[in-house]
Amino acid sequence: KNQVEQSPQSLIILEGKNCTLQCNYTVSPFSNLRWYKQDTGRGPVSLTIMTFSENTKSNGRYTATLDADTKQSSLHITASQLSDSASYICVVSARGGYNKLIFGAGTRLAVHP
Amino acid sequence: EAQVTQNPRYLITVTGKKLTVTCSQNMNHEYMSWYRQDPGLGLRQIYYSMNVEVTDKGDVPEGYKVSRKEKRNFPLILESPSPNQTSLYFCASSRNGGQGGELFFGEGSRLTVL
Numbered sequence: 001k002n003q004v005e006q007s008p009q010s011l012i013i014l015e016g017k018n019c020t021l022q023c024n025y026t027v028s029p030f031s032n033l034r035w036y037k038q039d040t041g042r043g044p045v046s047l048t049i050m051t052f053s054e055n056t057k058s059n060g061r062y063t064a065t066l067d068a069d070t071k072q073s074s075l076h077i078t079a080s081q082l083s084d085s086a087s088y089i090c091v092v093s094a095r096g097g098y099n100k101l102i103f104g105a106g107t108r109l110a111v112h113p
Numbered sequence: 114e115a116q117v118t119q120n121p122r123y124l125i126t127v128t129g130k131k132l133t134v135t136c137s138q139n140m141n142h143e144y145m146s147w148y149r150q151d152p153g154l155g156l157r158q159i160y161y162s163m164n165v166e167v168t169d170k171g172d173v174p175e176g177y178k179v180s181r182k183e184k185r186n187f188p189l190i191l192e193s194p195s196p197n198q199t200s201l202y203f204c205a206s207s208r209n210g211g212q213g214g215e216l217f218f219g220e221g222s223r224l225t226v227l
Contacts (some may be wrong), residue, residue: 065185103155105154
């Protein structure tokens, strides 16, 4: 069964600290992996999209990594800011047809001053 | 500005009263989709559309209908809403579904069914 699992479920860090969020998937065949940021009550916004051949992709202070062999991805946030407080969603696309998107449940990050 | 627009943003209704949530995109995207989001669960797909007049069920289609008569619009219809359809709904669009094009989401529609 195609699944995407994220950990931790929630995380609290202090402003200025770094953190890493994890995403493990069992989706096959794999097409691409995306990370989204969702502010409370708002629609998700894309951070990165990575294909099979990409190991790392950055978007400002956000860096995503992908290990297609172990089917793991991580999202590293550097020098966190209060505005980073949000849910971070990992989404994996399965190859075939329109390439179905499988969503993780998200990690809720709170950045405290 | 590229955007996906949903209306209404908030709605309280009663069991059995038909309602429609509209979704419109201005990016000429072929793919559009509806999701619901409930506490502790990931986004779950309700219906999707690959193009005009082409729609198909997602993972949780029961109790919902959709139509795609025009490329830009993809309304979600609840013929007889029930309390278990109380949820936060998102419409999204992209060039090509999950093939690599960015998926753009609307701001969400929070529905309460009493």
